[in-house]
Amino acid sequence: MIEFINVDKVYPNKVKALQNINLKIGKGEFVAVIGLSGAGKSTLIRCINRMHDISSGQLIVDGVDVKKLKGKEIRKFRRRIGMIFQSFNLVTRTTVIKNVLVSFVPQLSFVRKITGLFAKEQKIKALTALDQVGILDKAYVRVDQLSGGQQQRVALARTLAQNPDILLADEPIASLDPVTSKQVMEDFKRINREMNISVIMNIHHVEVALEYADRIIGVREGQVVYDGKSADVTDDVLDHIYKGKTEEVMEEVKGEQAYV
Numbered sequence: 001m002i003e004f005i006n007v008d009k010v011y012p013n014k015v016k017a018l019q020n021i022n023l024k025i026g027k028g029e030f031v032a033v034i035g036l037s038g039a040g041k042s043t044l045i046r047c048i049n050r051m052h053d054i055s056s057g058q059l060i061v062d063g064v065d066v067k068k069l070k071g072k073e074i075r076k077f078r079r080r081i082g083m084i085f086q087s088f089n090l091v092t093r094t095t096v097i098k099n100v101l102v103s104f105v106p107q108l109s110f111v112r113k114i115t116g117l118f119a120k121e122q123k124i125k126a127l128t129a130l131d132q133v134g135i136l137d138k139a140y141v142r143v144d145q146l147s148g149g150q151q152q153r154v155a156l157a158r159t160l161a162q163n164p165d166i167l168l169a170d171e172p173i174a175s176l177d178p179v180t181s182k183q184v185m186e187d188f189k190r191i192n193r194e195m196n197i198s199v200i201m202n203i204h205h206v207e208v209a210l211e212y213a214d215r216i217i218g219v220r221e222g223q224v225v226y227d228g229k230s231a232d233v234t235d236d237v238l239d240h241i242y243k244g245k246t247e248e249v250m251e252e253v254k255g256e257q258a259y260v
């Protein structure tokens with residue numbers, strides 16, 4: 001369970017990115033966070049694994065008060081929370097399996113670290129994770145020979161190899177074409193259902209969010225302005241979350257018409 005209690009986040013430049021956030025996200029939920037650019041979606045997600053510190057309030061993740069974690073505790077805590085980024089964050093000049101094995105480096109002994117020797121059990125875990133995302137046959141292929149969608153699956157496998165309880169995804173399909181995006185979203189959905197891993201995803205594609213997520217959290221100017229089932233999201237709800245956008249587009253259209 002992830003619980004935000006009266007959470008505020010103010011960046012050092014005084015930008016109030018989150019204001020009085022109160023949320024409860026249960027184990028195994030698939031949540032999409034939507035909203036305009038700059039609304040606070042990334043900040044909301046990145047507070048969960050302490051990539052960003054909250055400024056006030058309380059954030060409890062599976063009974064852990066995230067704000068109180070220190071040093072080694074933060075690293076240990078993060079191992080339970082996988083993070084997927086838009087840019088995949090892979091070492092492209094090496095093989096797929098090596099990229100997945102990298103996730104075990106913090107757990108290696110000093111000798112294994114300097115020799116790069118991974119235990120058999122770790123290799124099995126890495127291969128299992130690649131199988132779970134359907135790219136086991138690419139294990140010994142260099143990452144730079146893979147498509148964007150396949151690279152995102154490698155990133156997903158690297159995270160799965162750690163047996164996370166929670167998967168945070170920050171715009172995971174932003175740089176993928178629509179067909180590949182669907183495949184990656186199917187992977188997330190399968191992992192969510194079959195492994196009961198909670199997924200909290202920041203996503204710009206509203207129609208994809210509505211199709212795959214069970215719950216939508218709409219953020220506007222740092223505040224939660226909608227929290228409900230995807231099936232209950234109406235045009236009015238979207239207008240409320242994206243308030244201002246329609247008027248902006250209309251202004252642009254009017255401007256363009258003036259040129260014609």
Ligand SMILES: Nc1ncnc2c1ncn2[C@@H]1O[C@H](COP(=O)(O)OP(=O)(O)OP(=O)(O)O)[C@@H](O)[C@H]1O
Nearest residue numbers: 011012013015017036037038039040041042043044
């Ligand atoms: N490191 C930072 N330092 C200062 N301000 C920041 C920082 N990161 C984000 N912000 C500001 O906080 C607000 C929320 O940003 P955030 O990145 O969370 O929004 P977002 O909804 O994820 O946007 P996008 O969809 O464009 O990624 C914005 O006004 C942004 O400029």
